[in-house]
Amino acid sequence: METNQKVKKKSRFREVAHRFAQRKMAVVGLVIFACLLLMALFAPMIAKYGEDEQDLANALAPMSAEHPFGTDVVGRDLFSRIVLGSRVSLFVGVISVSIALTVGGTLGAIAGFYGGKVDNLIMRFFDVTHAVPTMILAMCICAALGQGLFNTMLAVGIASCPGYARMVRASVMSAKAQEFVEAARANGASDGRIILRHILPNCLAPIIVQVSMGVAGAILSAASMSFIGLGIQPPAAEWGALLSGSRAFIFNRPNLVFFPGLFIMLTIFSLNLIGDGLRDALDPKMKR
């Protein structure tokens, strides 16, 4: 009866990391995203030119050794601007999704778990906000709060809350109907413990997918905001702003549109790969 055997326990983190590492595409995604993060971290060292260093004589220059991605209409080096802009774009994407997930996800989980009046109250409120298009709502919030990086993130975050609330609520509702939740209750677990330990871990798959897509959406939303003059203001570099600002030159200088788009795409792509890999790694049934 005596169990002298030491509990040989691989930590959960190490186990998930191990399973994640076995998925090639997920690792590729992680490498790309890590490169982007490093680029953002060491941006001032990588960029040869300043954010708003103009060289009018060299405006709309094609790609060259001096200007790897070319220059824009006032002769600013596109490569430097993309590198410097990565700080803003990645930050906006991650933070606004965090805001949306924290606020929307928590309220959605409460609504789904308790149901009834609480559910009605929270979800009808989100229905009302959902009736206004996300962009318009974000614009309103931004207009009310004023411009700036933080307000943009807040606006985009709040505006995308209803989507997260809905998604979390739906998965919580399906998870809470399962017998192990009733078993947990019969074992004396409190509501908070049931939600955090038993229900949410079973809802991770849709949440991770939504988050990895959401970061991309948030970057684009922030870009549109700066395009209409409510978000981050020029001359500050930001990928979305670079993209939309160069639309006029799409035919004679496609590189001006191509490169900012490429970086947005790389971010989204790597996040999706990571999200996919993470979802599989966190699901014990996928263990081989």
Next chain:
Amino acid sequence: MALLDIKNLTIYYETEDGVVKAVNGIDLQLEKGESLGLVGETGAGKTTTALGILGLIPNPPGKVKGGEIWFDGQDLLKTPEKEMRAIRGGKISMVFQDPMTALNPVHKVVDQIAEMVLLHNEGISKADAQVRALQMLEMVGIPADRANEYPHQFSGGMKQRVIIAIALACNPEMIIADEPTTALDVTIQAQVLDMIRGLRERLGTSLLMITHDLGVVAEICDKVAVIYGGEIMEYGTLEHIYNETAHPYTKGLFGSLPRLDLDVDRLTPIQGLTPDPTNLPAGCPFGPRCPQHTEACDVKPPYNEISPGHFVRCMLFNDQAINTAGKESEE
């Protein structure tokens, strides 16, 4: 005093389509260390009774309309939710019917047992809880080297063992087992029943076994309560129920079992269906299906003690009653 003493428990589900009278005035006693089988068909109110004891009737629509549930000198129906949480799992734990879904798929089995230990032992360290969990696993016959696996890597019988290990982890005084073997195949059923019986004898835990299988009851219970339409129809020791069967419903249940010692060509099922709990008969709930139905059955039959410790709710035994006062005299 009995460990568990249910008096006149009445539970209704108030739905839009009418009031479902799931449990109608049940009296039950369970002594310390004893095991009681609660036998009945689907919809007789077995699971509702069990959930009622733990205070887990989903409300709405469920509602405890009356009665008392005394456990260890405490009326569970009047106990605040916070104390109830300590009782659930700590003093009374429950084994669920379907082992496939009663374990959380995303946690390792050892963690799920340890969680129960952590919940009910304040101040215990995580490492100690793990050690306790491993002991529990070995006790139910699962080697410790499988402790770090997930539920889907276990077979049905092993999962049910894990669930029993969780239920026993905090040394509860009573276990409610809700059809613990229904989802298992017959050989595994026998193993799990053997294990339950062995552990119960060793630990002295009381058991309330909910089942529709009279064979299971004969194997591990000391006393039997036959429930129908939310009422106890017959209550007694194994001898009373199996050898001195009194109630026509209990007789009907035995008649519908195949037997090895009798050569019968056809089983005799009970005619008809279980009554609609939104619309129970006014008199004896079994009346409309009873082969010995008389006009007298249109009023509620009393709960008569026909021999010491053997109670029957049937008009046929009205004149054989040794004590019509009911169960109060039993203690």
